[in-house]
């Protein structure tokens with residue numbers, strides 16, 4: 314009977330109830346119950362059998378935001394988090410966040426375990442992913458958020474350690490196929506155990522360039538005004554990339570990015586037609602993508618805006634949003650869209666289009682990772 318042998322028997326009980334006899338006890342109750350009770354019991358098993366067991370590797374900005382967003386869900390169990398930082402530091406940073414405010418749940422730690430409300434999560438401090446106990450912990454999916462293991466070989470170490478699948482939190486190296494949620498995500502196959510879902514800038518720019526394909530475009534120059542990140546310095550510091558070493562909150566700082574390489578892969582017919590640069594601006598969160606696109610034909614700004622209004626409720630529902638309100642970057646904080654097109658700023662000069670889209674580089678992006686988790690849930 315369905316549910317009698319659940320997909321992963323009693324796995325949800327392992328962290329919430331430590332009594333080893335519980336599974337046997339539940340089986341005894343099941344067999345002692347009448348048919349109606351058995352049916353209810355079975356439904357309950359079906360619910361729990363779909364619980365996805367995840368681990369987060371790297372609890373920086375993205376890893377911690379994912380933790381905060383996922384820990385309260387009943388259909389997901391975060392079995393472990395791994396970072397170099399100690400438990401004290403981790404609990405503190407999960408509790409207090411300068412961007413998203415204090416965490417609204419009870420959170421504590423005892424050195425080895427994080428306690429959030431009635432849930433428990435193992436804290437690991439392991440630099441070498443081959444030593445991570447994913448097999449013993451029955452990990453379905455690793456959210457690889459350290460930014461350190463982005464090649465196929467390195468990400469695969471999580472699989473060798475026993476995880477079934479890995480989602481990177483950036484664009485992986487070219488031997489891992491690149492999928493952007495909403496654009497080409499249905500093409501992913503069951504066999505692809507390591508997912509490269511692009512970065513926040515790729516997730517903003519891909520749907521925009523795709524919508525513009527309805528008119529046709531020849532070339533695109535993208536400039537992403539982006540909040541500062543952990544890859545910059547607070548005060549002037551020696552850095553391989555001179556500008557990244559300059560005080561992040563004091564200057565407007567142009568940095569090189571490889572977004573163009575990701576877009577070349579996603580739009581192979583346009584390989585070489587796209588340039589990208591980012592300017593880091595003195596805000597801690599939020600971004601504004603500035604697109605200059607040479608269209609194949611002359612189209613009015615109004616017609617362009619109509620395309621995006623339509624995309625926002627059709628193909629790119631929940632991914633593109635459209636507004637003509639006079640917003641600023643802070644207004645998109647905690648927005649779940651990959652890009653919020655600001656139609657009030659759209660302009661056209663001849664065949665050259667100027668278009669702007671805001672995004673919350675952390676919240677919007679983690680929303681797509683959560684979308685991808687649902688895709689993988691269907692494959693587990």
Ligand SMILES: NC(=O)c1ccc[n+]([C@@H]2O[C@H](COP(=O)([O-])OP(=O)(O)OC[C@H]3O[C@@H](n4cnc5c(N)ncnc54)[C@H](OP(=O)(O)O)[C@@H]3O)[C@@H](O)[C@H]2O)c1
Pocket residue numbers: 370371372373374375376395396397398439440441458459460461482483512513542543674675678
């Ligand atoms: N922040 C964004 O807006 C954003 C948006 C989309 C995608 N991403 C991508 O997401 C990734 C992470 O970005 P982030 O901003 O969250 O960076 P971050 O804040 O620097 O977080 C990375 C975390 O991983 C830890 N770490 C380093 N080596 C590790 C290891 N061997 N095992 C486990 N953890 C390790 C880091 O510790 P240390 O600090 O001690 O090194 C840090 O706590 C990057 O690839 C980035 O490009 C970021």
